[in-house]
Amino acid sequence: MKIAIFAGDGIGPEIMAQALRVLDALRLPGAVYLEGDVGGIAYKRHGHPLPEETLINARGSDAVLFGAVGDPECDNLERHLRPEQAILGLRSQLGLFANLRPATMFAGLEDMSSLKPEIARQIDLLIVRELNGDVYFGEKGTRTRDDGQREGWDMMSYAEDEVRRIAHTAFRAAQGRQKRLTSVDKANVLETSQLWRDVVVETAADYPDVALDHMYVDNAAMQLVRDPGRFDVIVTGNLFGDILSDQASMCVGSIGLLASASLGERQTAHGTFGMYEPIHGTAPDIAGQGKANPMAMILSAAMMLRHSFGRGEDAARIEAAVASALAAGVHGADLGGRASTQEIGDAVLERL
Known part of the structure; x- marks a missing residue:
């Protein structure tokens, strides 16, 4: 070992x-x-x-x-x-x-959560975050516009094989839990997210025993504090996963527990x-x-x-x-x- x-x-x-x-x-x-x-x-x-x-x-x-x-x-x-x-x-x-980032409310710590105790005790979820793509690994840089102002840029992208392999991981994780998977994206604005959603839907055909739903990232952030018990497994991209998993840590009381x-x-x-x-x-x-x-x-x-x-x-x-x-x-x-x-x-x- x-x-x-x-x-x-x-x-x-x-x-x-x-x-x-x-x-x-x-x-x-x-x-x-x-x-x-x-x-x-x-x-x-x-x-x-x-x-x-x-x-x-x-x-x-x-x-x-x-x-x-x-x-x-x-x-x-x-x-x-x-x-x-x-x-x-x-x-x-x-x-x-x-x-894989699990977030579970430990018994007796409900009062430590930023949420009301009766809401906090519902938390038992797993966030599956893609790690090798998105803006963290995309091309980036700074440039000067025609008007002389500086501009920073970062490229967000996902290839379908990157989405498919993380989707398989998330579906398998859901099979070992409560068989519910929420895919988080921003498909109403981002082409990257539309591809993400399309590929996740295609992959779902291999897992008929898992219930799949979709949620925009802004709504997912809201539901994490409003009704965290609705989530079992969340699958999302690198940027959104980074933010949501840190949010989940405060919902359970301390980032020192995750x-x-x-x-x-x-x-x-x-x-x-x-x-x-x-x-x-x-x-x-x-x-x-x-x-x-x-x-x-x-x-x-x-x-x-x-x-x-x-x-x-x-x-x-x-x-x-x-x-x-x-x-x-x-x-x-x-x-x-x-x-x-x-x-x-x-x-x-x-x-x-």
Whole structure:
């Protein structure tokens, strides 16, 4: 079981340490960790946010466990040298096109949500976000118009094979849940979205057991706070998925609770190769202070065990331990509590 460990910047090393404590407690047979630098720390040490040796370790692993990247000291670098390029580069180089972001309301945390408790407790959904297309990877630049004003531009595009493969991923995910899939687009305005919708409808013919509906992204954002219980699985493009998944995190109380998996088509001896990370950032304002909530990182490790190593029982044990710790009031500052990073890790380990 070769696991690439990329802690990254800010609070990344702190939360990664707690996730590794949990994995070590499971005594995984044959587990080997391949460590590497990514992000700002990689730029400072190697001159690039995604060094070749890090990429080699990623390609030689069965799964990647990723912390977070981002460093204010690197904000003025050329775009291709900024820390965030590490995550985009890994997704592209490793063929990771499907991002799975579950959002579930943990019992006892309803009052922490931005929503009314009776609405918040309905949340149990999965956002499937396409990762390799859209404006994030399209051509972009700046130019000067005839009137002398500067103009920035970004190209949004999707090829039908890109849409079809993410649609298959979402339909299969829905088959394992409540068999309901909502495709989110902006087909009333964007040609890219019209193609998206057409291909999703074509793909639906292979999944007659899944109920499919469509929703414009602005309405989807509204329904996430109005009636989140209506959603089971949401599939959408890179830009819309980025925004909606962060919105969903506040609906469940804290971005410090949401894990994610980025999957591709490569299969390993145990499951699907993937990269697993919390959806939050590096939180440089609290880095090194022991205030970070490691639960999203720990839950990302659970997703890794389930999808890349076929160890669903171990994943369920970790998830139950996190839920139990939360129900017992072990809350970090993000949830209005005082538990430190180490204390949260201790509480999860005790219940594990």
